Every structure is written in C-alpha cells, then in structure tokens.
Amino acid sequence: MDSHEEQSIPILDFSRNKLMPGTSHWIATRYKVRKAMEEQGWFVAEFNGVSSELREDLLAGMKEMYDLPYEVKIKNENHKASHGYMSMVVDDYQIHESLGIDYATEHQACKDFSKLLWPQGNDPFCQSTHMYATALAGLDQTVMRMLYESYGMDEKKHSAIHSESSRYLLRLLSYRRQRNGEANTGFVSHTDKSFMSILHQNHVGGLQLKTMTDQWVGFNPSPTRFVVLSGMGLTAWSNDRIKPCYHRVVMSAEEIRYSLGFFSFNKGTIRTPEELVDAQHPLRYNPFEHDGLLRFYESYLNSLKKSSEDLLHIFCGVAQSLN
Template sequence: MRLEEGSEEWKEMSKKVREACENHGCFILRCDEILPKSVSEETFHHMKALFDLSDETKEQYVTPKPYRNYNGKNSVIPLSESFGIDDTFLLDKAQAFANFMWPQETHLSVEGYGLPQHYISANGENMISTSFSRLIKYKVSESNNEYETVLPSHTDGSVLTIVCQKDVPGLEVLSKTDKWIEVEIPDDAVVVIVGDILKAWSNGRLHAVTHRVVLKGVKERYSIGLFANPNEEMKVEVPDELVDNQIHPLRYRPFAFGEYYSSYVSNPKEALQFACI
C-alpha cells in the first residue's frame, strides 16, 4: 500500500520511521506489493549463475570507480565476492522498486522534524541523484568455525541503503548498548539502513548504525545492497531547524559529497571525522 504524502497515515508512519532511524539506525520494510516474490526469486537465481562463472570471466568486469568492479580476492574480506553496478539492476521491476523507494523513504525519515515541505522535497531529490547496487556472495569458510564474520563492522557511506537477502540470514547491527543483534528479515521484506550522509545532514540525530555480516552454518549467503548517494558536487549541510545550541549544537560543517567519499575510500571507519566541529 502506497501512503499518500501528507495524510494522517503518512504522518504517523513518518514518526515511526524517524524514531526507528534515531534509535536503531534501520528498519524493516515489507514490500511484497512493490517487489513480488517471483521477481526476488528470479533475481537471486540469476545472481547465483553470475557468481558461478569462472574467475577469468568475472575478472573481466572492470570499471574505474571504487566499489564498482568485480571484487573476489580481497584479503580484508576473503570470504566475500561482489559486483558493483552503477545506476542499473538486473531487472526492470527491481529498478522501478529502487526508484520508488528512495524518495519515499528519505522523506519518511526526515519529515518528522517539521521542516518546511519545500525544503524536504528539494533536498530529498538532491540527496538521491545517483545510486549503485552491489551483488554479494558470502562463501562458507573451510575452517570449523561455527560463527564466521564474513564482512567486518562498518557504517555505510550513503544516504540510505536497502538490503535484500535470500534464505540465509547473517546481517547483525550494533545496538547503542554495544550488543550485536541479528536482523531477522522476512521473505517479503528488506532492511533500510541509515548511512553517514543522512547522519551528517540530520546533525547526528539519525543514527548511522554499525553493522556486519556473519555466517552460522554451511550455506552460502547471497544479498543485494542498493546504495543511494548524492552527486559528488552536492553540498551536505545541516538545516538551521535541526540546530539547537543547548541540546543539538552544530556537529558537522558543510561539505561536498565528493570530499566525504574520498575520506570514506581511504578510511571508512572514520570517514565523517573530517567534517566534525
């Protein structure tokens, strides 16, 4: 069901989404009407076939942008291999899903702060001018470890991230009490994660949650991450309405997304430090 923007149902949902983003940095979204099960199953079927190609074939996929190549031999994440794809996806319906989700979820995340409507609309469109997808396969370790971290803890260098997975769980988020919590994602749902850019824009009110991927068992895990980003020239700047010198003093100076992204590529764990006040 698509909510009508400005309706009472929309306002109630935006409040819940904002609270989830502030307290947890993520939320579960059921999307069976937007992305039918048949499309999801077909997508993951094609993904498996893609990763089953020979290493020689996969390594021919090379692009100049960070995180957009085939990555199958990384000493930091040796049990992971991935493809990064710019502004595209395997299926038209999945792309339509992404186009639908970005503006709606960004508006829901920030509208609860009472910002002027024209500001939310304009800024939401600017903050999500580009996107890319990452298709990821996590391989089972040959060791006897029952619990294997296959993607180290990190925050995302995006505005928002949408994660889809198939059958095998593994996503964990770090709570504000420093406890790792497994995210249980229903078959007809995705998880939406707040990235560093939305955290900075909201003056730190929205929580960019630290997360990781672990495997417990003997099955490979396939997942898709859809990352929404601004263009490199866009200035990320905290709205005056979100600054309160008593409770919420300004935490981040204005910066261009390209400036942040350079910091993220070189030091992802502390990428926002350069903009701290």
C-alpha cells in the first residue's frame, strides 16, 4: 500500500483498555466513526479483542475444514441468501469457497456446525468460532452505541433493542487466483445486505474498498485490524445518512487468502428511528423485515442475473413528492 492509499483509510483505535464511554478518547473516536461512516461507509478498527492465539487457532481450523470432502461441506445448507455453503469455479478450477455459521454468538449453533462437518465433533473449532463471534459482536455493539450517542439518541434504550434484535452470521471464506496465474476479478464490486459487516483475514492481500472520492484502495492486512462496513440495513436505519460500502476482492497472490466475515442482521423489522427523520431528512424507507430483503435480493438476482444499486429503494423506498 502506498502513502496515498494509507491516507485514504481511516484507522481508529478501538483498544479495549482505552475505549471507555465518556472519556475524551471515546468522544473523539465516536466523532470519527460517524464521520467515516457518513462519508464513505467504512473504517478500519485497530482492535485487540481477539488474541493472536485465537486468530491462529481459527485460521488453522479453517484450513482443516476446507480439506474436508466436498460432499461434507455442502451439508452446510441455509435457505437465507449467502448464508450456507458457496463456491465459485472458473475453467474447472475452484477460486472461492465459503461456509457460514448462523447465530454464531450462540454456543449451540457453533457446536451444531462442528458436528455437521465432523460427526465425532470438533470441540476446539467450536470454541474458537464461538469466542471469535462473541468478541466481534462486542465490537459491533460498540460501534452502534457510538452512532446512537452521536445522533443524540437514547443510547441505553437503542443499545438494548439492537442487542436483543440482532443475529450474527460468521462466514469462513477462502479465495485464490485463477489457475493460469491471472488476477482473479470474479468477485465484483458489491454492497452487503447485512446491517453491518466486519471483515478480518490472514496475511494475504486482495480486499479493496471504495473511498469517498470513488477511488479503490487496497487493504493492508494486520492481525489486529478489522474492516467495519455499513450494509443496507444501516442505510435504511440511518435514513440515508450512511450509504452501504462498496468493496471487492481481487486476488493475484499465489497463496490462499483466508477471510472471516462477521455480519449482523435484524431478526425482525428494520425501521428508521423518529430521531433521524426531520424536514432536512424526510423518511426514505418504509419498515421492512430484514430476512425479507434477503429473499427479495435472491429473487431479483435470479430474475435479472445481476444486482442493482437501487435494490434497497426498489424493495422498501418511500416515494418522494415532486413538490
């Protein structure tokens, strides 16, 4: 990454020993979070909530998981879009593979996932995935608390609602370049249908993010750096103040890139809080069931063979008066 790219990336200190509500560091970070999210829909959190041992255990477990037979991995079924087993093949060569653990902050969900792949069980992998999901749920909730406070909302009320209504999906992903050695550009630019997403990975680069000036910058991996992205759910909740983040993966390295995607979803209905609707910000979205957006996205994708930048507005947008 060159110096220009480094300057384009907001890197915020989320060290748990420093981030105490009400302190000057908290208030300064809170301002930077809102600014970054409103201007470009993402930032990088320097976060020490995942130990190096946990990260290495999880990556080792992922490699073991991908060595399992295809017939075993496809047992990871889920009717929700992009929640179960997925793969991408180019010229008979697999360039992407991923599996998902829905409700990953619940220990039983991680245990069920482990037993699905390893009938005899895999306690270490179960523990690693659950501990990791729990740590990232804490990061997700901290970011949301900062947004509540920044918008002058009742933080305790909304934090409790967010915690109660959120479910978390942990996706375990692998990427490789094409067999002929060319860079893999199969993972096109997209935005997530989640409420918010957190990305973390091994040392192999490939993730690119769009800045406020519509420039693509590469993310320089680090064990303690987590990319926090806005999804369509956060866009609707914020009444268009926060746009969904465009990102993509371009693989050119010889090594396999292992990545962890942590996605928050609302278990029920997403609605814009009344505090975020005023004369300058008229209501943009009708309340909607989050899982309903996933179903609509899947049917829309299947019918048109492509996604749409206007998907959220098509699904639940409020018709705006011409007056």
